[in-house]
Amino acid sequence: MAMLTVDLETSADVLGTTPDRFLAWLKREDLHSLLYFNDTPQISIFTLAKILDTTPRELVDF
Incomplete structure (x- = not known):
């Protein structure tokens, strides 16, 4: 099953902050x-x- 949450550190890294x-x-x-x-x-x-501005599917596939 796909994870539906991402930890704060990873999220911030993806966003460049x-x-x-x-x-x-x-x-x-x-x-x-x-x-x-x-x-x-x-x-x-x-x-x-x-x-x-993307879809959750794109993040799951990432």
């Missing part, structure tokens, strides 16, 4: 797809796809 800056931006934008598992932030691939 730091995890701290990306997390601060996500909190400012009030996006509801920031998920916490064991106190670790994860980003929904649906949110990441929207930010990158």
Whole structure:
């Protein structure tokens, strides 16, 4: 089964920023797809796809 979340560090790297800056931006934008598992932030691939103007399928295939 495909993973539906990506860790904060990987997401920030894909976007060319730091995890701290990306997390601060996500909190400012009030996006509801920031998920916490064991106190670790994860980003929904649906949110990441929207930010990158692509499809979740493209991210899964990446």
